[in-house]
Amino acid sequence: MKLNQDCIRDLLLYLEDNLTYTDEIKINNLSLKNYSKEDLMYTADRLIEANYLNTRICWNFNETHIIMVKSITYQGHQFLDNLRDDKIWNKAKSILKPLKSVSIEIISKTLSNIIIQYINQQIS
Numbered sequence: 001m002k003l004n005q006d007c008i009r010d011l012l013l014y015l016e017d018n019l020t021y022t023d024e025i026k027i028n029n030l031s032l033k034n035y036s037k038e039d040l041m042y043t044a045d046r047l048i049e050a051n052y053l054n055t056r057i058c059w060n061f062n063e064t065h066i067i068m069v070k071s072i073t074y075q076g077h078q079f080l081d082n083l084r085d086d087k088i089w090n091k092a093k094s095i096l097k098p099l100k101s102v103s104i105e106i107i108s109k110t111l112s113n114i115i116i117q118y119i120n121q122q123i124s
Contacts, residue, residue: 005096005107007035007043009089012052012080015069024056027067041067050104052076079104082111088118 014032019025027044028037035043044067047053053076056068072080083089092110096102102110 001042002101003046004035004039004043005093007039008047008104009083011040011043011047012072012076013084015072016080019069019071024068024070027069044069046104047076052079079108082108082115088114
């Protein structure tokens with residue numbers, strides 16, 4: 001299964017807008033844009049592995065795991081802050097488009113580099 005870069009961004013933005021300090025969001029029940037339940041679950045699993053989400057994982061009687069997102073980690077917020085701006089996000093996607101696939105770490109570094117370049121241009 002492929003990791004969808006747009007799903008990463010959309011899921012993080014959704015979580016930021018909808019999570020509260022005391023409530024959790026169940027990814028299994030989430031309906032977001034045109035992403036399948038499987039895409040959202042897979043993306044959430046990868047964001048957990050990347051240390052971007054604090055979660056509680058439960059198992060139901062069908063031995064299916066349920067992802068309860070409690071919060072976005074500090075590292076997740078840093079990544080989210082870099083991908084929030086549409087102009088920066090689209091530029092990063094155009095830079096990475098020729099590559100067959102890239103890791104979340106490479107996406108993050110690309111976003112950071114674009115932002116640093118922008119800041120340097122403003123200073124000059």
